[in-house]
Amino acid sequence: NAGVTQTPKFQVLKTGQSMTLQCAQDMNHEYMSWYRQDPGMGLRLIHYSVGAGITDQGEVPNGYNVSRSTTEDFPLRLLSAAPSQTSVYFCASSSLKGGPQPQHFGDGTRLSIL
């Protein structure tokens, strides 16, 4: 019962490098989202998707791109990493059926930008 799987778990980048954080879910959930957690800031929404081919911006989208080509996968791309993007990133998913549903989270990717 995998749920939401995030890879990698840890990553160190240099300023200006690019990378993709992977997120996959096996629950056939329509809704997927990316959050970042910074000390004392709680979780802030970066981007979200309500289905394949549909994405939208959250509270803090600048510097990040997303795409949703399949129901299962929702990768987050950093095109040119900046030290301000040092954070812990969480992917989450939920069903859109039957009213509000709790979101299921992955275990996070810890990203450091030097």
Add this chain to the structure above:
Amino acid sequence: DQQVKQNSPSLSVQEGRISILNCDYTNSMFDYFLWYKKYPAEGPTFLISISSIKDKNEDGRFTVFLNKSAKHLSLHIVPSQPGDSAVYFCAAPPGAGSYQLTFGKGTKLSVIP
């Protein structure tokens, strides 16, 4: 402007006693609230939720109370156990039909044996 506020960054409670974690919100359109628990190096885990049509929801040792007039909710854990030591987040979607969650900053609960 923070729409979901958890004003206590930390709380310490003796094992066996009651833990009360508080959350305030500013948006009267919020009609569904969730509590998540987070251990270090893990993702948040859903704990309990409440709809605005209720004022209480109970699940085992965990009870959430909602006071709509005060725009306040609280999570009660009775009895508290050392395994409950974690960061607790209050969250809400911005309105009916929305799925994005707005999170509070969290309260770190320490249950002392």
